[in-house]
Amino acid sequence: MHAEIERLPGCSTKIAGLWNEWREDGLVQEVEDAKVNTRLCVLKLFYEIWGVAETTAREFYKKGWRDLDDIVEYGWDTLSRVQQIGVKFYEEFQLKIPRAEVESIGQTILQHANKLHTGFQMVIVGGYRRGKKESGDVDVVLSHPNPACTLNFVEAIVDSLENDGYITHTLTLSTKNSERGQTPVSWKGEDRPSGSGFDTLDKALVVWQDPVWDKSAAEKNPNLHRRVDIIISPWSTAGCAVLGWSGATTFERDLRRYCKREKKLKFDSSGIRSRTDGRWVDVESDANGPAPDMLTAEKRIFSSLGLEWRSPEERCTDG
Incomplete structure (x- = not known):
């Protein structure tokens, strides 16, 4: 099966290995590690704000912001109107x-x-x-x-x-x-x-x-x-x-x-x-x-x- 996956378009040896890991263990460890990675969790939170793209999410993180309260307290006036709406209704939009x-x-x-x-x-x-x-x-x-x-x-x-x-x-x-x-x-x-x-x-x-x-x-x-x-x-x-x-x-x-x-x-x-x-x-x-x-x-x-x-x-x- 490993060799068959590698023959698929866009599937490298690494992809085949990840598929085998999922088949044998029911999960992929890299994914599980990402779920508890503090930095990735914060970036995911920011990225899911409506009106915030990947680059902006990273900029928020570089400023030391770690949650929505930080954005409101330290950066509210720097947000666009759309981003302010995204923050305001974040939980409801989720x-x-x-x-x-x-x-x-x-x-x-x-x-x-x-x-x-x-x-x-x-x-x-x-x-x-x-x-x-x-x-x-x-x-x-x-x-x-x-x-x-x-x-x-x-x-x-x-x-x-x-x-x-x-x-x-x-x-x-x-x-x-x-x-x-x-x-x-x-x-x-x-x-x-x-x-x-x-x-x-x-x-x-x-x-x-x-x-x-x-x-x-x-x-x-x-x-x-x-x-x-x-x-x-x-x-x-x-x-x-x-x-x-x-x-x-x-x-x-x-x-x-x-x-x-x-x-x-x-x-x-x-x-x-x-x-x-x-x-x-x-x-x-x-x-x-x-x-x-x-x-x-x-x-x-x-x-x-x-x-x-x-x-x-x-x-x-x-x-």
Whole structure:
């Protein structure tokens, strides 16, 4: 078995040894040691603050900070607004969201969308769609057959949910797709500037709290704050949005690799482009026109790429 593992792509002798250790002992000692390593535990704590990346977590540690109280006492004024929100709701953001609550949040978003423009469709993506019993956050993709309805819609849906008390904070709001008229942008090639980001779908990353509670039992709203991502996709690329945001990470990586190596295509959640001439490739329409719904559009992508359909539950590649 050791030799077989070494023959797998990306698997070195060390990886094979770690696998054998896990098979024989049921654990990997390096992992167990990391769990009790004080420095790594602190870095993990900081890294899990929403808005804090790996580099910032290390900077916090170098300053001598060892817990959230240190950040609040010594560095609160140096934090960005988003990082302050991440610290404030750290414990609540760490709590998992059961499927029933994920579904309730999704339905509330869809109801508000259809109040603004009848005909919106929604798919809850992320770990929920892959069948996880609990989720770290809620990701939803909204789309509408009429492109006029998705243009600048992210601002309208956020305003609607804010006015009804569901959104307490907006962490990030991007309208890049609307700013370019929702036209699928051509691929600029491997030499485009780093950090330019290619998923340019309109999206809002927000903090959510159910505003309804029994006021006779509690004076302050006891409902947990949750992290919610609302993604708006034009109908022409809604299948790519659903596929790209459903995960898991390794599945998405392998899908992009397959598109690149076998089809000379560039895939991401905002569409598919040719690596030969950069043009957008419509893989979601057929002879009868656009897909009737977002899930049909996703299935057409698999077919167009020459791939066997895999249900979301079969895409759980990250454990």
